[in-house]
Amino acid sequence: MHLGLDTGGTGTKFVLVDADGETVGTGEIPTNPDDPVDSFGYLPNMLNQWQGDREPLVPRVVGLACAGIVDPENLTLGRSPNLPGWEGRDLGAVLRRVFPASGIVLVNDVNAALYGEYRQGAGQGCRDLVMLALGTGVGGGVLVDGKLLTGGHHGAAELGHMVLDPQGPVCRCGNRGCLEAWAGSVALRHRARQAAQGEDDGAADLRRRAQDRGCDLDPRDLAEAAAAGNELASSIYAEAGTRLGQAVGNLLNVLDPDKVIIGGGVAQAGELLLEPCCREARRIVLAEGARETPIVPAELGVHAAAVGACWLAREAEAGG
């Protein structure tokens, strides 16, 4: 039995897999972003509900995926905007208190999602992959010869903070022109709000939609407006998609992977985002053979990172 956990700012998704690799259960529990101890305490009881009268569940290895910069050796979390109270905490000790007999693996959440896609999603059959996850921010993952690239200082695959234009919009990290400042959902909301202040019909339509929603438009609302023919909304996605394509094209020139996987909520806009992305990426790629590298949507959905963390837990056990 192995357990994969994926902790974000609001909840922890989990996937439980038996010895044959079959998924026994999936679910979500609330997370306390200020205190990891608080977040996992009642997980064993909850898992045991599946067991009925049988022996309590003891996962052999628990894989925990977290947003932020992860130190997999010391099982600690560095900079993590979504989990401020978890920064610097010994997550190995926290999990060992809950699962004293289990091994522990810690991994960055987008790395885990990429590993999930590699093992049972859009990346199956490839050994070299790049993933961009367009959520609130933009996270990344890089797989080289079947191994996640974590870097000499746990700083690799921070793909959302490649600077695509030093004069570009301000990013949440404080720099200007990061990919995230165009293609994360915070950036899209901001652009939608700006665009709605315009004078043309498209802007009026966006204002009407925001009024109906009673709040700012999110990327999904914007995609709906675009699908209904609002060209202003389409142009915001075209800009985000083109910048995403610049990043993907650069990554093809650096890494030349077998496939690029685009995941996260913003990617649910589909072709609205992917079409300009592919066009721009292909324009930038130098090596002819790399020009047709597939750029595809993620397949595993919201449980990708928990699935990947579970795979990494299984393989950590197999590897020693």
Next chain:
Amino acid sequence: MHLGLDTGGTGTKFVLVDADGETVGTGEIPTNPDDPVDSFGYLPNMLNQWQGDREPLVPRVVGLACAGIVDPENLTLGRSPNLPGWEGRDLGAVLRRVFPASGIVLVNDVNAALYGEYRQGAGQGCRDLVMLALGTGVGGGVLVDGKLLTGGHHGAAELGHMVLDPQGPVCRCGNRGCLEAWAGSVALRHRARQAAQGEDDGAADLRRRAQDRGCDLDPRDLAEAAAAGNELASSIYAEAGTRLGQAVGNLLNVLDPDKVIIGGGVAQAGELLLEPCCREARRIVLAEGARETPIVPAELGVHAAAVGACWLAREAEAGG
């Protein structure tokens, strides 16, 4: 005995190493950029000059480094602006005609230079390295866990063609805003020519220097002018260095290597280029631990690629 060759547009450098890894000889022969057969024909005779009366030299493996996109399996060269007549040619067959009893290894020239630096230069002791070679164009190399990253379509490590601003200057590849369009020597010459048309003292100084030289100023002239206090010349290097820093910062965010090595003729400007590069790169890096990653000049000079090709030849033999 192993032979490392590095073929550029004008000449082929060679390094000959004996069974103990000692360098027996280095040198350069002319290259015919339109015909590889023509280029290697008299190499064996030349090598045998070192031998005097002894047996003719038969390298066990010949490592050939070439500028351009290399297919190491088929021993062919793809797109190669400096060696147009070599594109698509079976370089394995060409070399086998000259060295019928030797194994052949083909590698991109900057990859080979990086491998040389890794084995006996600035990258010794590191397993994860990035190299940028600022020559006529800008080439790149990426080493992950002691292996050169070549990519699924021989398109990896084309670091000079990362797009740093889609509105930037036109690059030789046809795109806009590639690193090469700021930090290659063609780009610096162009900027020097533009700058010399100005009205201030700095421009007048550049015009005077170009007149004395009887031709356009090259990066070395520009560095001399900067060293003599010409602020316009310094500002051109500052711009190139800052863009180089943007590229390096992005690469630190993608790969987080142990060290970044800057080589090539343009890099001989030293701190004039490296100081703004380091400043910009460190501003961009997200992971705190990666912020102090050393960004250092290459150490092996013009023979780096031939040395690296020789090491790869030796290791190809050892590996099978």
